[in-house]
Amino acid sequence: MKLQLSYPQRKKINKAIQITGSKSETNRSLLLQALFPNIKIENLSNSDDGEVMQKGLEKSTGVVDIHHAGTAMRFLTAYFASQEEKEVVLTGSKRMKERPIKVLVEALRELGAEIKYENKEGYPPIKITGKKLEQNKVSLPANISSQYISALLLIAPSLENGLELELIGKITSVPYIKMTLALLKQIGVDASFNGNTINVNPKNKVEDTTLIVESDWSSASYFFSIAALCEVGTEIQLSAYKKDSLQGDSVLAEIYKDFGVETSFSDNQIVIAKTAECKLSTVNYDLSNAPDIAQTISVTCLGLGIGCHLTGLHTLPIKETDRLAALKTELSKLGGKVDIDSESLTLLPCDRITSRVEIDTYNDHRMGMAFGPLGIKTDVFINDAGVVSKSYPDFWKDLRTLGFSAEEV
Numbered sequence: 001m002k003l004q005l006s007y008p009q010r011k012k013i014n015k016a017i018q019i020t021g022s023k024s025e026t027n028r029s030l031l032l033q034a035l036f037p038n039i040k041i042e043n044l045s046n047s048d049d050g051e052v053m054q055k056g057l058e059k060s061t062g063v064v065d066i067h068h069a070g071t072a073m074r075f076l077t078a079y080f081a082s083q084e085e086k087e088v089v090l091t092g093s094k095r096m097k098e099r100p101i102k103v104l105v106e107a108l109r110e111l112g113a114e115i116k117y118e119n120k121e122g123y124p125p126i127k128i129t130g131k132k133l134e135q136n137k138v139s140l141p142a143n144i145s146s147q148y149i150s151a152l153l154l155i156a157p158s159l160e161n162g163l164e165l166e167l168i169g170k171i172t173s174v175p176y177i178k179m180t181l182a183l184l185k186q187i188g189v190d191a192s193f194n195g196n197t198i199n200v201n202p203k204n205k206v207e208d209t210t211l212i213v214e215s216d217w218s219s220a221s222y223f224f225s226i227a228a229l230c231e232v233g234t235e236i237q238l239s240a241y242k243k244d245s246l247q248g249d250s251v252l253a254e255i256y257k258d259f260g261v262e263t264s265f266s267d268n269q270i271v272i273a274k275t276a277e278c279k280l281s282t283v284n285y286d287l288s289n290a291p292d293i294a295q296t297i298s299v300t301c302l303g304l305g306i307g308c309h310l311t312g313l314h315t316l317p318i319k320e321t322d323r324l325a326a327l328k329t330e331l332s333k334l335g336g337k338v339d340i341d342s343e344s345l346t347l348l349p350c351d352r353i354t355s356r357v358e359i360d361t362y363n364d365h366r367m368g369m370a371f372g373p374l375g376i377k378t379d380v381f382i383n384d385a386g387v388v389s390k391s392y393p394d395f396w397k398d399l400r401t402l403g404f405s406a407e408e409v
Contacts, residue, residue: 001385028180042210052066062088217252
């Protein structure tokens with residue numbers, strides 16, 4: 001499906017949008033519920049990734065295909081490795097088979113897991129024979145994806161001896177680790193995070209608990225971008241959000257002040273308001289703790305005609321696509337001048353956006369959504385627009401609610 005995006009009304013926006021639960025919190029909560037069935041969950045994400053995670057947790061044997069869902073691959077690897085009498089082959093899309101899993105597999109093997117590679121060493125598909133994991137000490141490089149770390153922490157309370165996890169080097173994506181630990185705390189698990197060592201105590205049973213999933217801040221990022229690109233006076237109300245969010249991407253509220261966008265909180269809702277024009281010529285951000293908003297920020301800067309230098313992006317090349325390479329290609333189509341290296345992106349100020357460009361999405365939901373807001377500035381075409389269902393199936397519908405034209409061509 002190809003969509004033509006534009007904003008024909010050319011006026012201030014004043015609308016309200018309801019966004020479903022965070023994909024990150026949903027997947028963590030679902031795994032905890034599988035380990036402790038008396039946990040209830042409210043406001044689950046309606047994303048493809050959430051559905052894949054749910055279906056995977058229901059399996060005991062056979063092939064579990066998680067398609068493009070990287071979080072599900074990491075979390076389910078740890079889950080099945082710790083479940084006696086379960087034997088599965090975890091596999092996914094062609095791209096998933098190119099995304100490394102070795103660091104997590106080796107850590108689980110140290111704990112006593114039985115995992116074999118079905119094809120290429122270090123990559124899915126993997127065959128997992130669930131076992132009782134009796135070892136309780138393991139180490140991981142601290143600069144890897146936080147999903148490897150969270151996968152181990154989530155199964156830790158179900159292990160007979162709990163877990164002592166040492167992180168070697170400089171820790172990145174700390175908010176996602178803290179999110180996992182906060183959810184463990186909500187279900188009564190004792191855990192500590194001191195220096196580079198995380199300890200999680202075993203827990204045989206949890207009390208009846210309801211986990212309420214906050215709406216997704218990564219999804220909110222596109223509305224911050226829309227507000228930044230709109231006229232002063234635009235206001236977009238989003239729900240349901242917390243001021244004391246567990247999600248690292250909530251840093252958006254601070255970052256977008258640079259673009260003239262203010263955020264106010266009230267009754268689990270946020271109002272995103274464009275209060276001033278952006279006066280900056282370039283911005284610099286270290287996104288080590290929130291790499292998923294790099295695409296949104298770089299497109300916002302292109303739309304505003306300003307430059308940006310974004311660092312801390314070392315995990316982006318192993319996402320659904322190589323996001324750094326993809327960003328360089330697509331921003332360049334629109335007239336942007338972009339340089340990238342293994343962990344950063346630099347965009348020079350651009351005073352004119354090329355119109356009627358076709359944006360490729362690379363099987364990556366965030367590529368489609370990040371470029372959608374540019375419809376405020378010019379007509380753009382989004383190829384394979386249905387890819388947004390991975391995390392936000394209602395995205396194009398919600399843009400239409402704001403007054404966008406999103407026509408299939």
